[in-house]
Amino acid sequence: MPHAVDISNNFGIIAGFIQNDPQERVKYSPIIYILNFLSSNRHPIVIHQYIPIATNGTWQDLLSNADANIYSAKYDMSISINSHGDVLVGMQHINRVFLFSVNVSNPTQLTYISRNTNSRSLGNGKSVAWLDNGNVAAILVNIYSLSYQWSSSQIYFYDMQSSIYNSNSTPLSVFPNYHQLLPESFSPVFINIISSTTSLTLMDVNGNLLIFNPTPPGFYPSIPATGSIPIITVSEACPLGMYKDQTGINDCILCPTDTKNSGNATIQCTPCAPDAFCSLGSVSEISQSALEIIEQVIAYPKSPETTIFDEILIQNMFHIGLGHCLLVSPLFWTLIVASLAILIVIIMGMLKFFVRHPKCAQIRKRIQWIFKKTDLIGEGELWVGGLVSFSIVVLVSCAYAFSNAYLKQYPIETSTDSYFACDVSIRNAKFETHLQTLTIPPSETEQKMFNLLNEQRLSLNIDFINTFINCDVISIQALFGNTWSTIRWSTCQNINSILSLSIPLPYKHISIQIILAQVQTIGALRVGVSGDKYEEDSYKLKKLNFYKSFSKNESVLAQTLLVSLALTKVINETLSMKDEKSDFSGIYIPTYTIDLNSLFLSRDQYIRSTSQTILLSIVLTETPYYVKNQQQPIAKQPEIVFHNVLFTVACLKIFGLIFILYKLIFKPIYHSLCQTVFRYRQEHKDNSEEIIGNF
Template identity: 35%
Template sequence: MLDSQGDISIIFPAAPGSYADTSWGTVSWALDCIGGTFNPQLSIGPCVLCPQGNSTNGLTGQSICVSCEVDAFCPTGAAFGNISTSSSILTSAGQALAYPVSPQSVRFDNILMQNMFYLRSPMSGHCVLVSAFFWALIVIALGIVIVFVMITLKYYVRNTQLKVTRKRVTRLLKQTDFIGEGELWMGGIATISIAILATFAYIFSSAYFQRYPIERVNSPANFACDTTLTNAQFSSGLMSLTVSPNDDQVPMFNLLNAQQLTVHLDLTNTLFTCSDSVTLMQNRGASQLLIPSTCVESNGSLSISAVLPSHVVTLQLSLTGIEIIGGFGFGLTGPGAYQEEDTLDGIYTLADLDLNQAFSVSGRILSQQPSFAVQLSKLVNRTYPLDENDATEFSAIWTAYTSYDINQNFIDENDYKYVTSLGTTITIGI
């Protein structure tokens, strides 16, 4: 065979499960298909990727691919068919959560009146049970029944024992009468209704007060009809990098800037191992600096971890070999911190960082020159105290957004046929 440069190569057909390699001379010899690829027949052609849903079960030199397990991460070119899709390295997890929308009314008297006297239709059983108005209506209804019975006993019943019972009930109701100052037995019924409303108002007010600040609330508002009720008013904003933080914000930003971050890079469904040449470098312009890292392999996955030298860095992970990579994961962890500043009346809490982002594309494999751009942002929350003598509470965490070119980072079967590189280099810019 004559190539484009005029060189002659003698290629012999390779047996099933192998391919004819001419990279080291003019005469080919057979090499086993790598994991995730197969060759079903005697030919001089290359091995092809296993179709999605099939794998080589961690083996090389295969002439067929076998079906993966149910609920397994099994993309095109899968070397393993038993990696669960629920694996932590395949699950993206972030810690930054959006606050709920502020309630339409933030005045407590409006919220109290709405929850005590508002009856909506239809109403759930829970809403009926926590409605003060409902129970007041029950007492009023019982009061009407009592009034009817009392009138009947007074004017239409001649039984002496029942007359005595009526007098006892009348005396009891007068003793509970705060409206007519003990003169009206019907005032006792009204007093009981008012007492129920007052009791519900106290219970609601106390429970509502305990739901501030929202960061410390983990349970639903079972004391109200709306169990998502929050005792908070939210506002948000962006701070320009050119604007210096206020004095009371400086300690929070200092804790963020001082947090030591550890990067975690995960390669999923691959035959790369820690015994291969795996290096993590920091790009520093024209030079590179080796970053000490740890490597762990488990069931077709490879994880590399390293402490970042700074929060702004360009990393380059190099792996020698032509093994296929089904998916890529990027994660950051960092210890939290706590600080109190009496002079600023502030409490500062830096949350433990533990975020993970997983990347894979159906029908594609990771290319040999992928590049990911990670944008770190500081997310700071300020909670004002209800009492002016209490401290303002600050909490913060890093959040990350990753962007990449899907066509550059992931290739399909057609692109894989023209791959010539003998290694994979993953670039991560933070």
């Protein structure tokens, strides 16, 4: 049962069904024959055949084709042969278009090349045709349900020379699209296409004809709104961001990523600067700064591991490091002074034991008298205690200096790096962060901050990046209850291919629709919110100005966009150092919810689009909770003074204990050793004198 046929000079192709054994599940199977016209008896003979086999587990594998012996439009097939021997066979009932190759001079075999399947539906390949001397294929793709209910009709144009044709192929263009629209007089249901070498004729279900004439490079076939039949296309320059470098009836092509078309050259796209933002279909070079993300809120600091001032003081007094840590180490300078004290002790010992001059003895006694006066440990009892007292004074002075500087490291907003300590990030502050529900009434001190946040007037800021769309095609609607009402922007301008909008928001819980009644390529989207600051007493409402940009490589912004933006209150409380009222500050932080896969389209998806408008829907809400941050000092002035006094007393007592041990243990041992040495020397001297007397 033949359903389609096409012939060339030397061979012909027939597609249809053959009947199977009645016992088999599949009653009729599709088949493709090649007929050779070069036989000696001058009659065409079948020399080869191809039977499409359904893949196991697919919906095509379930078909029985039991009614294929009765004519039905869903079993329509189509064939087209070009001058190179390439053969297209469309079988819409299995949603496949096959590509074969035949040797034109010796047509003895039908060689399978590839196939194209268009998802789970019917209609792919309802009609096929070759264009541009066999270099471009036109495929009529009708979308039917499996019960053969029509959904849509489109013509796909494929470059068969520079790309591989299969189910993953991206078409050159698709008709109709957003700038090649069907006139009202033409039915959206297509039933057939017929081609000449360069032109293409489309027939709708009512028999109306649309003739596509080839256009030169830089132009595409535009559909005139004349209403006359047949409709004949006219040439029109490629839209911005697109190009066409050859003659044909196909549409213009989006400029590849990192290239642009600003309208000066529609035959080819020009390269962008390496550091510029040039997305798919770019109309201009855009600085990367246009995609800057502005985040006003950073993570609240964590409290230090140690929040007890005693531990902090001890750690910093007795820590020695390298570089900067060595220079600010109190222990290091204490050891320097102690080393000088040891040097003085050595010098005093040398003066005592090795220098017998009376004047040196006077100097040594004078020095001892001076150091006894500075003895804080033995209360003037030991001159060595005076030397050690200098080390104690250095250590305690460093403790006082550290404590004074540490006291000023609060709050963190006014603090700078702590160069007085080894850890320059040390602060006199500890932090707490809580997530609290808005259903619990805030305290009286917090309520005013809540009021300021609730009363802050916000503006929605939108940037459409890398586009030539202007403000005169924009309309804005807001949802008030169940009614969409028109609202106005406060500012709108397109500067350097960035269309910027600022929209005052009547409420914080609101849905906004921005409608652009002109479809052009848009490379990226940037959404932000701004609000003025306000200060009153100890309450500070911070200025709001955050942005987030959205872009995707090798993609262009879609025509239907949805961005959800949830605002969360953040309240910061800073407790006073002097037991006065706390300082409050507040700001909103955003949470964006978007799906990049639906926000952007690939080139393949974009050329299939037929939308005439771009609709951006933004839903603003406020989260049912807020963030409460609290900052308080680790140590206040009275506590620091008290702990410094304790540290001073502790140092004196520790060194005093050392001197007590010296007097009770080391000094008696020293004197005992000295007496032993003295007696030994005296006995040795007496023995020497006795020996001399005997002589």
